[in-house]
Amino acid sequence: MIKGVLLDLSGTVYLDDELLPGAVVAIERLHARHIPLRYLTNTSRRSRRTMVKKLRSMGLSIAEEDVFTAPRAVRDYLLEHQFTPWLLVHPEVEEEFADLVGEEPDAVVLGDAANAFSYANLNAAFRLLLDGARLLAVGDNRYFRERDGMSLDAGPFVAALEYATGCQAIILGKPSPAFFHAATSELGCRPQEILMIGDDVLSDVNGALKAGMKATLVRTGKYRLGDEQQICAPGACVCADLLEAVEGLV
Amino acid sequence: MIKGVLLDLSGTVYLDDELLPGAVVAIERLHARHIPLRYLTNTSRRSRRTMVKKLRSMGLSIAEEDVFTAPRAVRDYLLEHQFTPWLLVHPEVEEEFADLVGEEPDAVVLGDAANAFSYANLNAAFRLLLDGARLLAVGDNRYFRERDGMSLDAGPFVAALEYATGCQAIILGKPSPAFFHAATSELGCRPQEILMIGDDVLSDVNGALKAGMKATLVRTGKYRLGDEQQICAPGACVCADLLEAVEGLV
Known part of the structure; x- marks a missing residue:
């Protein structure tokens, strides 16, 4: 039973200057079902402030304090x-x-x-x-x-x-377990009740699995055919995109 | 019994724009004893032509065809x-x-x-x-x-x-055994009759040892205290500089 969700940003929610198809619908669906979520990103070409500003300009409703950056x-x-x-x-x-x-x-x-x-x-x-x-x-x-x-x-x-x-x-960012756990503690859930969704099989998926969470690899962003073969442990699944990953939950 | 010598260049024979102390004497001593030698360098900020030109301008008597560059x-x-x-x-x-x-x-x-x-x-x-x-x-x-x-x-x-x-x-340069052997074959010796002298414990010394040669680490150039602890096999010694390394031979 998933009680909280962690979302990667680049390649999972947006790419370059646009939200990925279905991302807004997926996130609205999580909000509607009262599943708490946090964003967990290693992106380091922008400060958290300008990153959130940019995501809002793309049309995402997002609070700065919900974003954990490396x-x-x-x-x-x-x-x-x-x-x-x-x-x-x-x-x-x-x-x-x-x-x-x-x-x-x-x-x-x-x-x-x-x-x-x-x-x-x-x-x-x-x-x-x-x-x-x-x-x-x-x-x-x-x-x-x-x-x-x-x-x-x-x-x-x-x-x-x-x-x-x-x-x-x-x-200090993903795949450090401490980084996953810092975000988890805010969700008031245990690691095994958390699902991490991201496009990086090593950083997002294997990082979350090693931190005791569930994980979903999305085939957007940097995903390349065969990436799923690098999944290091049971407890992960693979979806076409964020919307499909969320549909399995709610 | 050493019948041929391979010399590293940067950090062993010269540093920046100057020959290292004793380098000319050491090389002249090898020539005087008719011990054939070749130069083996991974340096790749100059073509072989300009490298030899520069070494000559520093005062080294060196033939272009004696220099094996990566x-x-x-x-x-x-x-x-x-x-x-x-x-x-x-x-x-x-x-x-x-x-x-x-x-x-x-x-x-x-x-x-x-x-x-x-x-x-x-x-x-x-x-x-x-x-x-x-x-x-x-x-x-x-x-x-x-x-x-x-x-x-x-x-x-x-x-x-x-x-x-x-x-x-x-x-394709050091520590590739093929690179050492290409130079060795010109000396008309077997690998175990060759001494490689250089300041890089991994590339020069361990590379030569793995190619079946003897090796001497000189404490000039990039040498740092403790480098000798990384020597991977018997058959190597450590000397203060090129002159001391050659004095042991002739």
Whole structure:
């Protein structure tokens, strides 16, 4: 019995600048049945504020506090452990960390920096890591779908810096169980009563399964034929899109 | 009994724009004792032609045909397998492949591209690999020493693209046994009669050991305290520099 739902955003609810077909209907149906939901995203090319603003402009009714973003999880971790960050993030996400940066950084924060993934920036991050800084990353996602094709996400750059230094990154967004559980605790449900719906088999589906939840892989966004073969445990199903995933519930 | 020597270049014979102390004396001593030698380098920020020109300007007596470069090994592989390359290499190395590029690339050639490792270029490489192109790399070196500190080499970018795509790169420079053996065959010796001298414990030392050779790690260039603990097999020793490594021989 599913009592709460976690939704991925990019590739599941929207793609580029448009909501995916059926997304609004699916979400309205969850609201109508009083099934609480939260959004859980590793997207890090926008701050939470501008992301919610953009989703509203597309026609989605969404509250900022319902959105759990990986950059926010990184921010919480920095505060909890009193790290001073050095940012390798998209310029639009810098505002999330503006009050935390300082002269003597001891943590490299890696998001989906897009064009800010220059050789000079990667090398600067590498040298900080060699000097003992920790590597904190929004996620280990491999890629995501954009209008003109698949694009590299943060994960490959995490892999590059881990390989170069021999260090291991701390992943704070999906598939970190702590990230899933932070959202779950707000829903007032136990993990096994939660369904996570997303288009990334590793980050969304396997992450949720490892956090003790149910999961549905949607064949939208970055989905590629055969992705379902990478599902790591029982308890997951595969649907055409978000609407089909929700129809099974309500 | 050592009958032939293979020398790494960057960090072993020279650093930035200068020969390392004792390098000329060490090499002259090998010549005086008629111990044949070849140079084996994964450096891919220059063509072989300009690299040899630069080494001569520093004062090293060196013949172009004595230098085995990883880009040349990639070129040989492309020709042998009739691949059309798409280049993710340093602009100065493009001349090595100028006659091979074409409209429908089916191999991504990855060198130490330095500032050409932009997000746009990495993404273009990624999309070609998703479409089935092979990934050919000069090496899997993690980093090398520059005047102002350590800098990322090609290896981390190989790791990034392997992680993103799930494919495995074909490494054509060190530590590929084929690369060591190509140089060895010119020396007219058996692998166990060859000594490889270099500053990279994984690429130079472990690569040579796995190719059946002896190896010496020099504590110059990228060497960091503790690197010797990564030596993978017996048959290697550690020396302060190239001169000390050669003094043990002659």
